[in-house]
Amino acid sequence: MSTATVQETRTAPETAPAGDPSLIGVPTFIVGAIALGLVLTGYVPASAVGASIAIILPATGVGQLVAAAWAASLGQNAVAAVFAVFAGFWLSYAVLVLGLIHDWFGISADAATATQGLFLIAWLTTVVLLTLGTLRLPLAFTLLFVLVDVALALVLYGTVGGSTAATTAGGYVVFAFTAVGVYLFVSALSSATGGRGLPLGRAILR
Template identity: 80%
Template sequence: MTTATATESPARTETVTSPPGDPTMIGVPTFIVGSIALGLVLTGYVPAGAVGASIAIILPATGLGQLVAAVWAASLGQNAVAAVFGVFSGFWLSYAVLVLGLLHGWFGISPDAAVATQGLFLIAWLVTIVLLTVATLRLPAAFTLLFGLIDVALALVLYGTEGGSATVTTAGGYAVFAFTAVGVYLFAGALSAATGGRPLPLGRPVLR
């Protein structure tokens, strides 16, 4: 009598993991829409007394979008990305609070102190984003260009605000449009990669 021995192979369980996702797919477009709104305010698309016109976009869309992207990046361990979106979340949300606070007298700031208050805001954020620019010199050149243009825009708006120059403030608005264009380029590259295409070239880092 012949006994046949069957050898059974254990079933292999394959674990299919989903891609972790890309926080820039939320962070960059929400940054773009808020920047467009801010640029339009600075270049006089709305009357001078309607500085709060952009807040309906900046507060719920840009500020919240940057925050979501920062939390998402942090959950993935993308610390540098989380830092960038966290900084800009703080910028946009604090800008919205500043404008609303000055318009509605929330902080007890007299009209005579309004310009100095805006100057304080701009100086604090200019220093912070210049530091961010320096810290990101190891990133591709497109990011350095983006942050550098943001520094220029903040510096122009600061000079225009402190000096009461509408011309310089308007120039700051056009600088906002310039860094918005870089943001559009970054988003186009990220979207291309996310949909199976090739990412756009971002340039060599300034530092290696």
């Protein structure tokens, strides 16, 4: 190998790593959302609220973290932020449910409703900010985030207001944003396997 070849090898730009973190982030989001929707719509009795945790904690929470780390490694900062926010939501939801079931935090039965309200208010505020901050993403993502906002608002009202109907409605909205997630996953998987992605709509802001 000549000196010139060695020099060219040293100075040649490195190829940026390629990949699509949504191929991990979106399906793990979907499976957790399905489990949560089934809980909220009464598929399992109210006494079995922890039934979804076996999916949400090891699959959805961890999957969102992996997708966030992958996106960050690719320099996809907005994507990393989205997955990191939802990782925080799903993991903290699991901890909340387990904590209330096993009395980890010393929260009395009288304070349990207010504690759940605190959780929902904090996350509703955060996801609304995420929604507003990502209006330059394709419309399908905005629709997903708006539906998450609506679901959280309904479950919040159902929790603090004691309305089973509102909580159930929130569960059906969870299924609605799950359907959007399925659409996004099919689009990403199609692109990853050599096909064309599905139309995602124009961004609200440009």
